[in-house]
Amino acid sequence: MNIHKTAIVSTEAEIDPTARIGPGSIIEGGVSIGPNVNIMSNVYVCKGTTIETGTTIHMGAVIGNEPQDLVYKGDETFTRIGKDNVIREQVTIHRGTKKGSATVIGDNNFLMVQSHIGHNCSIGNNVIIANGALLAGYVQVDDGAFISGNVVFHQFCRIGTHAMIGGFTGVNKDVPPFMLVRGPSVIRGVNLVGLRRAGIKREVIKEIKEAYRLLFISGKSKEEALSKIKETLKSEEIKSLVEFIEGSKRGICKIRFSGEEFFE
Numbered sequence: 001m002n003i004h005k006t007a008i009v010s011t012e013a014e015i016d017p018t019a020r021i022g023p024g025s026i027i028e029g030g031v032s033i034g035p036n037v038n039i040m041s042n043v044y045v046c047k048g049t050t051i052e053t054g055t056t057i058h059m060g061a062v063i064g065n066e067p068q069d070l071v072y073k074g075d076e077t078f079t080r081i082g083k084d085n086v087i088r089e090q091v092t093i094h095r096g097t098k099k100g101s102a103t104v105i106g107d108n109n110f111l112m113v114q115s116h117i118g119h120n121c122s123i124g125n126n127v128i129i130a131n132g133a134l135l136a137g138y139v140q141v142d143d144g145a146f147i148s149g150n151v152v153f154h155q156f157c158r159i160g161t162h163a164m165i166g167g168f169t170g171v172n173k174d175v176p177p178f179m180l181v182r183g184p185s186v187i188r189g190v191n192l193v194g195l196r197r198a199g200i201k202r203e204v205i206k207e208i209k210e211a212y213r214l215l216f217i218s219g220k221s222k223e224e225a226l227s228k229i230k231e232t233l234k235s236e237e238i239k240s241l242v243e244f245i246e247g248s249k250r251g252i253c254k255i256r257f258s259g260e261e262f263f264e
Contacts, residue, residue, distance in 0.1 A: 002021070004021060004023040004025070006024050007025045007027070008026045009026075010030075011029070012029030013029055013030070013032070015027070016033060016034050016037065018035045019036065019038070020037070021039050022041040022043065024041050025039050025043040025045070026043075026044045028045065028046050030048055031064075033045070034052045034055075034083075035053045035054070036053055037054065037057075038055075042060050043059065044062045046062075046065050046066075048064055048076065048077060048078040048095055049078070049079040049080075049081070049095070050079070051081045054084040055082070055083065058088045058091075059089050060090040061089065061091045061093075062093070063079060064078075064093065064094070064103075065095070067096065067097045067118070067120075068118065075099035075100075076099060076100065077097060077100065077119075078095055078100075078102035079093055079102060079105075080102050080103070081105045082109075083108070084107055085107065085108065085109045086109070086110045087111045088111060088113045089114070090114045091111050091112075091113070091115050091117075097119045098120075101120055103121050106125040106143075107126075109123055109126065109127045110129070113131045113132070114132050115129045115130070115131065115132060115133045117135050118134075118135050118136045118137040119138075121135050121139045121140070121141070122141070123141045124141060124145070124161070125143045127146075127147070129141075129147045130151075132149050133148070133150065133152075133153075134152045138156045139153045140158045140159065141158075141159040142158075142163075143161050144162040144194070144198055145159045145161065145162065146164045146165070146191075146194060147164075147165045148166050149168075151166075151167065151168070151170075151171065152170050152171070154171065156249070156250060157171055157172065157174060158248065158250075159175045160174070160175055160177030160241070161240065162194050162198055163176065163178065163181065163194075164179075164180045164194050165181050166181065166182030166183070166188070169182055169183060169184070173252055173254075174249075174251065174253070175252070176244055176252050177244055178190055178237070178241065181253050185253045185254070186254065186255065187216055187253050187254060192205065200237065203235075204235045204237050207234075207237070210232075210233060211233055211241060214229055215245075217255070222252075226245065229241075
């Protein structure tokens with residue numbers, strides 16, 4: 001087991017023999033660290049945290065600390081981090097608030113410097129979160145989303161699969177799958193670059209563009225647009241888009257900014 005002599009590791013932590021713990025890092029009891037995990041220097045991993053195979057955590061990160069939530073009363077909660085993630089310097093990830101709940105990070109995600117994942121967030125797979133992005137509690141980010149630098153999210157927002165959020169954006173509504181958002185919760189178009197990189201077929205991208213037109217350009221109400229989309233567009237990606245919008249509790253981002261809505 002490769003644990004630096006200056007690291008402080010609880011005897012109640014479970015550390016795989018192939019894991020590496022760097023100088024000055026602290027691992028509390030109740031932590032489970034899987035095979036080939038690399039924890040660099042001065043990382044603090046708090047109780048209730050599970051880190052799966054191949055994840056790398058860079059210098060100064062804090063993983064699984066108490067949530068910044070007045071509801072939290074010290075109950076046992078958790079942080080679950082999947083496989084092959086890269087968590088860069090000074091990232092903070094807080095554990096769940098309500099008893100037995102968890103903050104969950106999936107597989108193959110890239111969390112850049114000083115990004116923050118609040119309590120009870122759910123991050124899917126293959127997500128990129130750039131420097132300084134701040135996710136409040138209960139934010140859900142689906143597979144393949146790209147979040148640019150210094151983006152801030154209101155609690156309970158949902159970010160759909162393969163959505164892209166431009167830098168310095170404030171988001172307080174749900175971002176539908178495949179869409180590009182920039183500015184204060186404003187839809188700017190379809191995330192064409194992301195879709196092509198993800199290998200989405202040309203005919204499916206064509207359907208997504210038509211769904212965007214119906215939802216945001218045509219002047220139809222949301223209900224009218226969804227009805228037309230369900231009638232004419234049949235790909236699985238379109239079905240997931242419709243399900244996401246119909247399941248939205250906060251409402252979805254719009255193509256025009258309303259100052260009043262930003263404070264909801």
